[in-house]
Amino acid sequence: MLRVVVAEDAVLLRAGLAELLTLGGHRVVAAVGDATALAAAVDADRPDVVITDVRMPPGFHDEGLRAALDLRERHPGLPVLVLSQYVATPYATRLLGAVGAQPAGLGYLLKDRVGDVAEFLDALRRVAAGDTVIDPEVVRVLLRQQAVDRAPARLTPREREVLALMAEGLNNQAIGGRLSITEASVVKHCGNIFMKLDLDPAEGNRRVLAVLAHLRGE
Structure with a gap:
């Protein structure tokens, strides 16, 4: 069982992810809707892995990604799985560039991939185990x-x-x-x-x- 923090501003998708993870045998310790709440939840709950959208309030640009990278600085090796609506190469390369000398534990998946529950949960497990997982597309x-x-x-x-x-x-x-x-x-x-x-x-x-x-x- 993994302890997971979910950060997604879309209420229905956030609830759906939480339900999917629970059914998959994991525990959602926090489900939040913005980057500030994500940082607070990670600092408070110290999860095994974070799932975050790239674009988050208030600017809906790259707040989720920046929050994830900042959290990796504060909590080295924190596994993070980033979700994106479409292929955004600057975001993907920034995430890959963050691997450096730290343990990997990073993933970048398109949100469509969540529809394949087994594949999504397997990707989450591999990220939590320290692998780097990038969406095939x-x-x-x-x-x-x-x-x-x-x-x-x-x-x-x-x-x-x-x-x-x-x-x-x-x-x-x-x-x-x-x-x-x-x-x-x-x-x-x-x-x-x-x-x-x-x-x-x-x-x-x-x-x-x-x-x-x-x-x-x-």
């Missing part, structure tokens, strides 16, 4: 934009497919199953990705760093 948009901005790419088409599945938080076995290749082939592709992106084997979460490096065009 967000990954496609980011990688497509990156490919347009920078050519020729250092990665092969297959390596880009592996990288995209890395960003979704899949392990080697799951990536192999999705692409119908062996786990040994996935390991080889991952090694090539790390080498081509000049990632130090001694660094922390190289899978996250690989996604970051590629999206930044490094």
Whole structure:
């Protein structure tokens, strides 16, 4: 059972998320409608994971995202799952850029993904466990934009497919199953990705760093 704080200004969606989480066996310790209340709830209840909308009152710009990143500064390693109505690449890249040397525990999902209850709850569990989970559609948009901005790419088409599945938080076995290749082939592709992106084997979460490096065009 996870202790969850939910921040969503739309009353019906907030109530729906709380009900879904409760039915999934988790405990919603607070369900709030703005960024200020989110910060207060996290400071008071110290949840296992936070779910927040990107856009929150009063400005309906990026208040939820900024609140989440501020909370990660105050509570290092706090798992946060950010929900967005549509693919907003600046928000996604800011969230990915916040991984740094901290434990990951970050997710960026489109709200449509909540409709698949099992997939949503699995994403929440993985974020709470410290994984980085990015919506597949967000990954496609980011990688497509990156490919347009920078050519020729250092990665092969297959390596880009592996990288995209890395960003979704899949392990080697799951990536192999999705692409119908062996786990040994996935390991080889991952090694090539790390080498081509000049990632130090001694660094922390190289899978996250690989996604970051590629999206930044490094």
